[in-house]
C-alpha cells in the first residue's frame with residue numbers, strides 16, 4: 051500500500067489533538083511532509099516539530115541519515131516560529147514520498163492531498179551565521195485541518211510584532227561590482243513572500259538617497275518600519291546621514307583648541323576653551339562629498355540612537371514623538387566593495403542572510419560616531435559641520451586610499467588594492483595634534499598596549515585581546531561590556547595630548563572586519579561597547595609599516611602591537627592638522643577637515659542629553675509649548691490673592707454682558723458684586739467676550755489634576771506636534787480651534803456645560819493621539835501595557851475608579867472623534883474634507899511645506915500617519931519600483947498635495 055494512503059479521510063480535524071485545555075496552545079496531528087513521509091506534527095507557540103511515523107531509516111532518532119546517506123535539510127525535525135517568515139495554504143496537489151524511505155525502490159511515490167507550506171530559514175551547518183531560506187510542505191487529506199493549522203501558525207506569527215511590514219529600500223546600482231540591482235532582484239521575491247511591502251528606489255547619482263531621506267518629513271518616514279540600503283558601507287553612510295543630520299540632536303563634541311587657546315603642560319594635558327561658541331552647522335558646498343549638498347539643519351528634533359540593523363531603545367517611552375521611532379530600523383544588504391558593517395553585524399557577507407534577518411526583525415544595536423569638522427567662519431567663530439559614521443573615520447593613509455581609489459572606481463573592489471599599493475609606496479606622513487579623552491574603564495591590561503613587553507626593534511609581544519567574531523559572546527552579553535564613565539570634557543585633566551607626524555589616525559566604532567583585514571582594524575572593538583577606538587600610527591619606516599599592514603591582513607595578526615602604533619579606547623577626540631593635509635575617510639566618504647572632533651553617540655535616550663529644564667523647555671515644539679506655558683501661568687496666577695480664576699470661566703450669560711470694573715489706586719477687582727467704599731475709584735465697562743477663549747486656558751490651579759493635564763499636553767500634545775503634525779503647525783493650531791468651537795457649541799446645552807472646558811480640550815489631544823498613533827505601546831503606571839488606541843478609554847476608566855467627573859473626558863473624546871472623522875476618516879472614505887484648515891489660522895505657514903495644508907492634504911490624498919486605512923492606501927502607492935524620471939523619490943507627493951506638480 052502506498053504509504054501516503056495510510057492517512058484516512060476520517061483522520062482529519064477530529065484527529066488533531068488539543069493539548070492545554072479549551073484554548074489549545076499546542077496542536078498535534080499526522081501529516082505528510084513532502085519528500086520525507088508521514089510525520090507526527092506538533093505546533094507550539096514557539097515552533098513546529100515533527101517525528102517520522104514510520105521509516106526504514108532508523109539509523110538515527112532524528113532521521114537525519116538513512117542507510118548512512120545524509121538526507122539534507124528535510125531531515126530537520128523542527129523549526130522555531132522566530133525562524134518562520136510565512137505560512138501558506140496551497141490547496142490540492144502532489145506530496146512526494148522520500149526516495150529513500152524504501153531502499154529497494156528508489157523511485158518515490160506521490161499522492162495528492164491538501165497542502166500548506168512553511169517558509170523559514172535554515173542555518174548552514176558549517177557556518178551558522180550563513181542563512182538560507184527553506185520550505186517545508188505538509189499534506190493532509192482534510193482541507194479544514196490544513197486551514198486550521200495555517201491559521202494557528204499565522205496567529206503565532208502575528209505575535210512576532212518586531213518584524214517590519216513596510217520598508218523603504220534604496221538600491222545603489224553601481225556599488226561593488228555593479229550588481230546592486232541584481233542583488234535586490236534576487237531578494238525581492240522573499241520580501242513579497244514574507245508580505246513585507248517595499249518601496250524601492252534605485253539611485254541615479256551620488257547623494258540621491260541622502261537628498262530623498264533628508265527631504266522626507268518624520269510623518270512620511272514613520273509610514274515605514276525602516277530603511278534598507280542595498281549597497282556598500284558608503285551608501286549606508288549616505289542614508290544614515292540623510293536621516294540623522296536633520297533629526298539627531300546632541301551636544302557637539304568639544305572643538306579642537308585654537309593654537310592660542312592651547313596650553314601645553316608638563317603633564318601632557320590639553321586645555322580646552324570651554325567658552326567656544328557653537329553656531330549652526332555649515333552648509334558649505336566646497337567639499338567634494340555629495341553629502342554636503344543638504345538643506346540647513348533643524349536641530350529641534352531628537353532621535354533614538356540605537357542603530358544597527360535597526361533602531362531601538364526599549365526604555366524610550368517617548369520615542370514615538372521623535373524620529374526614528376522605536377520600531378524604525380536601518381537595514382543593510384551587502385553589495386559593496388568592503389561591506390565591513392555587514393560582516394561585523396551579521397558575521398557573513400551574504401545578501402540573503404541580511405535579507406532574512408531584516409524580514410525576521412532581527413536586531414543589533416550599534417554606537418554611532420558623531421564627527422564634526424570645525425571651520426572659522428567670517429565671524430571667526432568655530433563653525434561645525436556634522437557627519438555620522440557607523441564604522442570608521444580615518445585620516446592619512448585611510449583618507450589617501452579612498453581619494454586615490456575614487457579615480458579607479460571602474461576597477462570595482464580591486465581599486466582598493468591598487469590605490470592602497472600606490473599610497474603605501476608614497477609613504478606620506480602628516481603633522482597633527484590629537485587630543486583624546488581619558489576614559490575610566492580603559493584598564494591598562496585591556497588596552498592596546500596591554501602587557502607590552504618591549505623587544506628589540508620596537509615590536510611588542512602579543513597582547514591579550516578578545517577579538518570580536520561572528521556570534522561574539524562579548525557583543526551578545528551586555529554585562530560583558532564595561533560601563534563607561536564619560537569624563538567631563540571641560541576638565542583639562544581628562545584630556546591626553548599627542549603631537550607628531552602620523553601615517554594614519556583612525557577611529558573605529560566597530561572592529562571593521564572585512565576580506566582584506568579578517569580580524570578588522572581593531573580586533574577587540576565590540577558592537578556597542580561604548581568606545582571610539584582611536585588608533586594612532588606614528589611615522590615609521592616603510593618596512594615597519596609594511597609589517598603592520600601584513601599583520602592587519604592576517605587572521606590572528608597583531609597589527610596594533612608595535613611601538614609606533616597606539617590604540618586608545620576613548621569616547622571623544624579632537625584633531626588639528628598642522629601641516630600638509632590629507633582627508634578624512636568617514637565610512638568610505640571623503641571629508642576634508644583641518645580641525646575635527648569626534649565623539650561616540652552611545653545607544654542612549656535623546657532626552658537624557660537634555661541636561662537642564664531650560665533645554666527641555668526650549669526643545670518643545672511651539673504649539674504645545676505655548677498651550678502648556680499659558681495653562682501654567684493661569685494656574686500660577688491663582689497663588690495671588692487678588693486673582694480670581696472665575697473671571698476666565700465660560701458663563702454664557704456674562705459673555706456679552708458689560709462688566710463694571712472698579713479700579714482703585716492699587717488694584718482692580720473684577721467681581722462686580724463687590725463694592726468699595728473708597729473715594730477714588732473709576733468705573734470701566736467691558737464686554738466679557740474673553741470668556742469663550744480663556745475657559746480653555748484654565749485647566750486647574752496647582753493640584754494633582756492640573757499636573758496630570760499639563761503632563762498630557764507635554765506628553766501627547768508634543769508627540770502629536772512632532773509626529774503626525776510635523777511641519778503642519780497651522781493644521782495643529784486648527785485642531786485646537788476646531789475643538790474649542792465644538793466644545794463651545796456643545797456647552798450651549800446646559801447638560802454639557804462646564805465653566806472651564808480646558809480639560810475637555812486636553813482630553814481631545816489624547817483622543818486624536820490615540821487615533822494617529824494607535825499601535826504605540828503605552829505603559830500605564832508600570833501595571834499594564836496597552837495599545838495607544840485604547841489610551842483614552844483607559845484614562846476614562848481610571849477617572850471612574852478614582853471618582854472623578856467623566857463628562858469632561860467624554861466631551862473631549864467626542865470632539866476629538868468629530869475632528870478625526872471630518873479630517874481623516876470621511877475624506878479617506880471618498881468624502882470631501884469639510885474641515886480644512888482655514889487660511890486665517892494665526893500661524894506662520896511652514897516654510898518647509900510651503901503651504902499650510904500640506905500635511906492634511908497629503909493624508910487625505912493617501913496617507914495617514916497611523917490610521918490603518920491611510921496606511922493601506924499608502925502601501926499601495928508605495929509599491930512603485932522605479933523612481934520618477936527627475937530622480938526625486940517623493941516628487942509625486944507634492945502633486946497629491948495641492949494639485950501642482952513638483
Ligand SMILES: Nc1ncnc2c1ncn2[C@@H]1O[C@H](COP(=O)(O)OP(=O)(O)OP(=O)(O)O)[C@@H](O)[C@H]1O
Pocket residue numbers: 222223224225226227252253254255256257258280281282283284285286288340385386387388389390637638639
Ligand atoms: N547611482 C549612483 N551613482 C553614482 N554614485 C552613487 C549612486 N548611488 C550612490 N552612489 C554613491 O556611491 C558611493 C559608494 O557607494 P557604495 O558604498 O555602495 O559602494 P562601494 O564604495 O563599492 O562599497 P564599499 O563602501 O563597501 O567599499 C556612495 O558614496 C554613494 O553616495
